Amino acid sequence: MKKIREFIKKYFAAVDKWLLFFCLSISTIGILCQYSLVNSNQASTLNISERVALVQIIASLLGITAAIIISNFDYHFMAKLWKLYMPVSVFLVILTFFIGMQVDETVDDKAWLRLPFGLTFQPSELLKICFILSFAYHLSKVYGQLNRPMNLMLLCIHGAFPVLLIHFQGDDGTALIFGFIFLTMLFAAGISWKYIIAALPVIAAAIPIAWQYILTDDQRTRFLAVYFEEYADPLGADYQQRLSRISIGLGQLQGEGLFREDYWYVPKMHNDFVFSFIGQALGFVGAMIVVAFLCGICFRCIIDAKNALDPLGAYICYGVFAMFFFQCLINIGMCISVLPVIGITLPFLSAGGTSIAITYLGIGLVLSVHVHRRRNIFYE
Numbered sequence: 001m002k003k004i005r006e007f008i009k010k011y012f013a014a015v016d017k018w019l020l021f022f023c024l025s026i027s028t029i030g031i032l033c034q035y036s037l038v039n040s041n042q043a044s045t046l047n048i049s050e051r052v053a054l055v056q057i058i059a060s061l062l063g064i065t066a067a068i069i070i071s072n073f074d075y076h077f078m079a080k081l082w083k084l085y086m087p088v089s090v091f092l093v094i095l096t097f098f099i100g101m102q103v104d105e106t107v108d109d110k111a112w113l114r115l116p117f118g119l120t121f122q123p124s125e126l127l128k129i130c131f132i133l134s135f136a137y138h139l140s141k142v143y144g145q146l147n148r149p150m151n152l153m154l155l156c157i158h159g160a161f162p163v164l165l166i167h168f169q170g171d172d173g174t175a176l177i178f179g180f181i182f183l184t185m186l187f188a189a190g191i192s193w194k195y196i197i198a199a200l201p202v203i204a205a206a207i208p209i210a211w212q213y214i215l216t217d218d219q220r221t222r223f224l225a226v227y228f229e230e231y232a233d234p235l236g237a238d239y240q241q242r243l244s245r246i247s248i249g250l251g252q253l254q255g256e257g258l259f260r261e262d263y264w265y266v267p268k269m270h271n272d273f274v275f276s277f278i279g280q281a282l283g284f285v286g287a288m289i290v291v292a293f294l295c296g297i298c299f300r301c302i303i304d305a306k307n308a309l310d311p312l313g314a315y316i317c318y319g320v321f322a323m324f325f326f327q328c329l330i331n332i333g334m335c336i337s338v339l340p341v342i343g344i345t346l347p348f349l350s351a352g353g354t355s356i357a358i359t360y361l362g363i364g365l366v367l368s369v370h371v372h373r374r375r376n377i378f379y380e
Contacts (some may be wrong), residue, residue: 063360255283
């Protein structure tokens with residue numbers, strides 16, 4: 001028992017306590033928001049029950065536990081096991097092409113797998129963590145030789161694979177997040193500016209092609225409705241974001257409060273548009289506190305990357321940062337009508353057990369990098 005107490009004491013002395021604090025704070029706010037919604041007049045309209053809040057609690061507890069356990073494993077060991085977990089995660093995503101299901105009628109892509117007891121699992125979320133680990137390991141293997149053409153080409157193939165896989169699955173929002181993770185980690189590894197400059201005309205040429213042949217009519221309409229007033233349609237593409245802006249505005253400075261009976265309705269306000277509920281219930285002050293906590297998580301990921309023992313640890317932290325930051329940026333951006341509706345959840349706050357648990361796995365990797373920033377920390 002004495003050895004266990006000493007181990008726990010040493011662990012909490014070594015762990016990134018600020019990162020844990022920010023994550024626990026955001027998770028608590030997320031649970032309170034979900035409970036507030038399921039007990040409001042909007043529960044029947046949103047077709048949600050107390051099960052949603054219960055899943056939020058269980059996923060958060062399991063996620064926190066998993067993050068602490070993972071942080072005790074050396075990230076070098078975990079990265080080297082990519083040949084085990086990467087094929088499994090890819091296989092699970094491929095399964096959705098055959099036996100995938102929709103979580104509701106408003107979602108077109110069949111990106112979920114049915115589990116026992118009425119639960120569902122989104123394999124693309126697990127693939128994010130597996131990709132971050134495997135790509136960080138790949139980058140560390142070519143450290144100092146990243147800008148050799150052959151190395152860079154293989155890295156681009158590595159990065160393009162999950163983007164294309166998820167695109168063909170039909171979840172372009174998640175595919176976009178994979179793209180952001182890939183680019184952020186590549187920049188962090190020190191890609192030469194000559195490649196970046198050379199890529200600019202290619203990107204410029206690809207934009208009209210993507211607009212015409214890759215984006216659907218609905219996606220183009222959503223984009224135009226945000227940036228061009230003549231395309232705005234209060235009952236069409238702009239409907240959800242219009243209601244979201246009203247919801248956030250109703251909160252004014254201090255908000256209408258949690259656990260009220262009556263809230264302004266926004267479709268998906270328990271999930272993709274949970275920030276609109278936060279603005280309504282907690283007001284500008286509460287929304288800014290939430291944003292501050294989210295920024296705190298991003299900041300700690302960068303700090304842990306800077307203090308990492310080696311490039312592998314730094315790349316892992318930058319990958320988790322990219323996943324977290326761009327999800328927050330896109331989600332909040334679409335809730336306040338700065339970005340088009342893409343269908344990205346807000347980490348720790350949106351309803352969804354898979355998203356919460358997997359995000360905590362990413363946090364666990366960052367904690368592992370922080371805990372193991374000095375070799376053999378538990379045996380000194």
